[in-house]
Amino acid sequence: MEKGFEDVKLVIGALKSKGVSAIGTAGFCWGAKVVVELAKGDFIQAAVLAHPSLVTVDDIKAVKVPISILGAEIDQVSPPEVVKQFEEALAAKSEIKSHVKIFPKVSHGWTVRYDVSDKEAVKPAEEAHNDLLEWFVSHVK
Template sequence: MATSQCCANPPTLDPVYGKGMVVDNFGGLKTYISGALDFSKPAILLISDIFGFDAPILRAWADKLVESGYYVVVPDFLYGDPMPPNDFSQLSTWLQKHGPAKGFEDAKLVIQALKGKGVSAIGAAGFCWGAKVVVELAKSDDIKAAVLLHPAFVSVDDIKEVKVPISILGAEIDKTTPPEVIKQFEEILSTKPEVPSYVKIFAGVPHGWTIRYEVTDKAAVEKSEEAHKDLLNWLNKYVK
């Protein structure tokens, strides 16, 4: 992994940001929740990158999904200990405490909690670190559809095991999971006609472009909005 790029442009975290609310326990985790629970509504599990669930743009993505009829949960899979910003040297040590495998086990508990509340249709989307958690979920029937955004840690073998409709949104300028790897994922998915898939590489953007950018950068905002539209289209097609 290209650690410097993975950690680049960290967000300014804001625990009170968003139109939703934070609850202390949802499936065992502190969670940002957006939207009103309605058994007729599908739910979306959003899984953050290494900077955690307090990221304002991530929460804004959740709030926008609510406008399209979803109930959205953004759990704190990092237990209040996101990656320290601007200190790339700590990434390896941090990952020892916060490996995606633990995130996957926690995610299953969150999905159980959603199903326990009567929600039957659940989709999941993950950013960077969170994409690895989502691809693990996509190997089962726990979710209806998956979206990976500028994924990290995801392997060719992971993609071979995917069982649910999956969309992969990659970045052209990405040393973490470069375009040639994204294209390998696409080639594997093309051999699995039973698994609907959509793969797109966004031109001119770096790793993390969807939720880590300067809000005054009009071009960056437009690229993020394009990715959100792609994510929404996929979820509408396979989760609703």
Template sequence: MCLFASLLLHKQDKGFEDAKAVIESLKNKGVSAIGAAGFCWGAKVVVELAHINAGVLLHPSFVTVDDIKEVKAPLAVLGAEFDHLSPPALVKQFEEVLATKPEFDGFVKIFPGVAHGWTVRYKAEDEAEVKAAEEAHNDALEWFAKHVK
């Protein structure tokens, strides 16, 4: 089961508390494999969640190198070439940290020609934007298929 942690109507701390409650409820119902995807500030929620089997961060916001150092599950980070909140240089630092964690997989990909938010805010008539969003969505789904069993 995948939990989408971008709860746009709430503040980040509320999103984290809500996500923790959902995960606990799922575990109480016997669900043993849980993945979480965080879009924008939802990425910060995902890196703070414990007891998930895998996470995906899509155009993350407010995530720090120290946050990535604390991650204890397979993590994919999908960044944008043009992103003032998580520029490619920062995403590359995330990749360097994940490479020091041989106990689980890490995956980092920077999508060329797109800006922050491209996976959810794209122009449907722009073929390149749609293709990049679909590719990111497929990468996330493949990550979960591999790690959430």
């Protein structure tokens, strides 16, 4: 995780050196831990976590930027009970805009590991992708 965090900071530094002033990051599975670490500082303007792993409630409590968390109903890594704890921690931070959604009938990884020929799998994945894009449109300016 530490290497991923350090590598992403280099990319963000390079973008900022080119004049990019607003950056949003999305983290899927263990990438969510890297994104939440960025969200604790002044590296990014908004974050999205999809089916996060390795993220703790204390991590969420330390977030300083608008954050959206997209969870799966069927997830051993971040079960709905944990995602609800994230939501409660964010609700206590009224100064931080947040969005938490648990997608029914999907498993960990549903946003990136799905059969494109299966309409029942495509629909929630596309919904999550749209939620992610809308979050960034609203919060990365």
